[in-house]
Structure formats: C-alpha cells, structure tokens
Amino acid sequence: MRPGSVIVDLAVERGGNCELSKPGETVVSKNGVKIVGPVNIAGRLPATASALYAKNLLAFIETLIDPKTKSLAIKWDDELVKATLLTKDGASRIQAFKAGAERKIFSQRSKISNGKKIKEGMRWQPKLIHSCWRR
Numbered sequence: 001m002r003p004g005s006v007i008v009d010l011a012v013e014r015g016g017n018c019e020l021s022k023p024g025e026t027v028v029s030k031n032g033v034k035i036v037g038p039v040n041i042a043g044r045l046p047a048t049a050s051a052l053y054a055k056n057l058l059a060f061i062e063t064l065i066d067p068k069t070k071s072l073a074i075k076w077d078d079e080l081v082k083a084t085l086l087t088k089d090g091a092s093r094i095q096a097f098k099a100g101a102e103r104k105i106f107s108q109r110s111k112i113s114n115g116k117k118i119k120e121g122m123r124w125q126p127k128l129i130h131s132c133w134r135r
Helices: 041-063 079-084 095-112
Strands: 006-008 026-028 034-036 123-126 131-134
Touching: 041 079
Parallel strands: 006 034
Antiparallel strands: 026 034, 123 131
C-alpha cells in the first residue's frame, strides 16, 4: 500500500485481520501505512449515529425557521420542503402514497367486515398509512 494509507482493523479484538494490528493502538508500518485497531467500535457507533442524526435534524428545522423573527416560516418552494412534504391543506401531496393508502384501507375493511358483525361501540377509522379499530 502507498505511504499515508490507513487500515482500520475492525476484528482487532478477536485477533485481527492484519499481522501488525494491536487492540486500542495505531501502528505505523515500515512503509508509512497506519493500522488502527479500535476497541469496542460497536459501542461507539450508536453515539456517533445519534449525534449525526441530531445534526441533520437541526439543519432541517433551521430551514423552516426565520432567523430574524425566530418564528416558523416554511418556504413551500424549497426543494427540501417539497421532498419531505406528505400532506398540505388536508390533501396528500404524494400520489403513490395516497393510492397505496386507499388500497390498504379498502382491503383491510373487506377482510375485517366480510359478513361478520361489528361489535357495538366499535367503529371503522381508516388511517392514512395503516388501518385500525378504535373504541
């Protein structure tokens, strides 16, 4: 490998995949290749993933807030808003989502009420994504 290359040995705790790797250490080979042997990598990933998710969520919410007035100011023309918008003014904005929900509601209704009596006090309440019974 070229000098300056980095190898991360994820199996270092169980013997490793590289001869020179050592648990919890960074070893530099004769030709300048760094071999990193992180310990408990699986234990560190959830914290990193949570921090990354929080950062992305904050960046998204910041686009919805006016920095001067510190109030909600949704820019409906924004590409990100358009891509994440599911409903507006009581209507679904994604045609495939709308069609799929209607199909599921009707198929669930026919499966549940196919000739059987509905218990008193129960009523059918379709949801946008899934169907359920409510008291």
